[in-house]
Amino acid sequence: MSKSPITKRASQIHPFHVMRLLARARALEAMGRDIVHMEVGEPDFKTPQPIIDAGIAAVSTGNVHYTAATGLMALKEKLSAHYQVTYGVSVNPNQIVITPGSSGALLLSLACLVEPGKKVLLADPGYPCNRNFSYFLDGEVKAIAVDASTNYQLTAELIESNWDENTVAVILASPSNPTGTLIDSTLLQGMIDVVENKNGVIVMDEIYHGLVYQQQTHSILEFTQNAFVVNSFSKYYGMTGWRVGWCVVPERYLTAVDNFAQNIFLAAPTPAQHAALAAFSDETNLILEQRRKEFKKRRDYLLPKIQALGFNVSSEPQGAFYIYADSSNITDDSEHFTEHLLEQAGVAITPGMDFGTNRAKQHVRFAYTTSMERLAEGIKRIKKYIDGM
Numbered sequence: 256m257s258k259s260p261i262t263k264r265a266s267q268i269h270p271f272h273v274m275r276l277l278a279r280a281r282a283l284e285a286m287g288r289d290i291v292h293m294e295v296g297e298p299d300f301k302t303p304q305p306i307i308d309a310g311i312a313a314v315s316t317g318n319v320h321y322t323a324a325t326g327l328m329a330l331k332e333k334l335s336a337h338y339q340v341t342y343g344v345s346v347n348p349n350q351i352v353i354t355p356g357s358s359g360a361l362l363l364s365l366a367c368l369v370e371p372g373k374k375v376l377l378a379d380p381g382y383p384c385n386r387n388f389s390y391f392l393d394g395e396v397k398a399i400a401v402d403a404s405t406n407y408q409l410t411a412e413l414i415e416s417n418w419d420e421n422t423v424a425v426i427l428a429s430p431s432n433p434t435g436t437l438i439d440s441t442l443l444q445g446m447i448d449v450v451e452n453k454n455g456v457i458v459m460d461e462i463y464h465g466l467v468y469q470q471q472t473h474s475i476l477e478f479t480q481n482a483f484v485v486n487s488f489s490k491y492y493g494m495t496g497w498r499v500g501w502c503v504v505p506e507r508y509l510t511a512v513d514n515f516a517q518n519i520f521l522a523a524p525t526p527a528q529h530a531a532l533a534a535f536s537d538e539t540n541l542i543l544e545q546r547r548k549e550f551k552k553r554r555d556y557l558l559p560k561i562q563a564l565g566f567n568v569s570s571e572p573q574g575a576f577y578i579y580a581d582s583s584n585i586t587d588d589s590e591h592f593t594e595h596l597l598e599q600a601g602v603a604i605t606p607g608m609d610f611g612t613n614r615a616k617q618h619v620r621f622a623y624t625t626s627m628e629r630l631a632e633g634i635k636r637i638k639k640y641i642d643g644m
């Protein structure tokens with residue numbers, strides 16, 4: 256066996272279980288099985304045509320050199336206008352840094368805040384990569400169990416009682432992955448007060464903004480200038496594979512973020528940045544709005560159907576494209592359940608363990624990133640499988 260070195264952090268960062276599930280689903284498909292995919296965390300719709308056209312036009316000029324590390328000024332200006340129009344907040348384009356997806360934005364933000372021994376607070380269940388970014392930076396994580404009583408979100412009280420002298424930041428996400436729940440804006444103000452009072456910083460993940468079905472969406476920037484806002488063209492704009500997102504960076508951290516970006520990524524992909532310039536056109540808006548309505552239709556269909564199957568959803572998902580369901584009426588081992596559901600019924604859903612440890616074996620996540628027809632087929636198969644259990 257080789258004695259070449261490998262870091263401790265290499266063993267701290269675990270793969271998603273859903274990736275194993277997806278690989279198995281693909282293998283079954285290669286053998287001729289039909290699989291209903293309700294595990295995938297990306298829109299099934301293709302990138303809107305005006306965005307594709309803008310990307311192709313940029314590539315065909317041959318001008319695919321590096322942009323500035325913090326991104327194309329024209330794109331920052333479009334984003335700045337977007338904050339004004341959507342939330343009524345004025346954001347200086349220089350404070351917007353274009354990143355390779357919001358993943359790049361999360362890494363840059365946390366690189367400013369986390370160091371060995373320092374701790375980040377986050378909700379469990381929550382987006383799995385968040386804690387891994389912190390481990391990657393040799394930081395620590397306090398995952399706080401949340402449930403329907405707080406709409407699966409942290410609260411000012413939870414932040415206050417879990418804060419200690421090593422805590423530096425809180426990661427919030429609204430809408431959340433996996434629960435699709437929002438943070439109420441009056442409660443958000445309370446959280447901001449607690450964190451600012453402790454001289455900490457909030458990293459706010461707004462990647463599912465745009466995919467909110469009834470409520471009005473608020474950006475944290477309406478309440479404070481002192482938060483990192485992480486966002487992306489991946490989900491609402493349907494650009495997952497283009498790898499382009501952004502971060503709104505508090506003034507104090509701008510030089511650090513620029514330096515990190517220059518050294519770690521050089522820049523976000525140039526064709527993707529040019530393509531994203533078309534994300535705010537009227538034509539694209541029409542397409543995206545129509546898709547949002549389609550996602551709402553899917554949610555409104557799927558939620559009562561899975562409840563009728565015996566899954567319990569105690570906090571109605573208000574956005575994103577996920578339903579996080581308590582499966583304890585059906586199974587006490589959701590990992591085992593999702594594996595068998597795939598093998599025997601040909602339906603892929605995600606086990607709770609991908610999102611933390613808080614009652615993870617009693618939960619599953621459904622993604623409605625497939626057509627109404629396929630959702631109906633999935634429900635039919637799950638029903639038959641459960642009836643036969």
Ligand SMILES: Cc1ncc(COP(=O)(O)O)c(C=O)c1O
Binds near residue numbers: 358460486487495
């Ligand atoms: C809550 C949340 N944040 C961030 C990301 C990362 O997305 P991207 O890097 O494609 O912008 C995801 C992807 O699933 C997510 O669900």
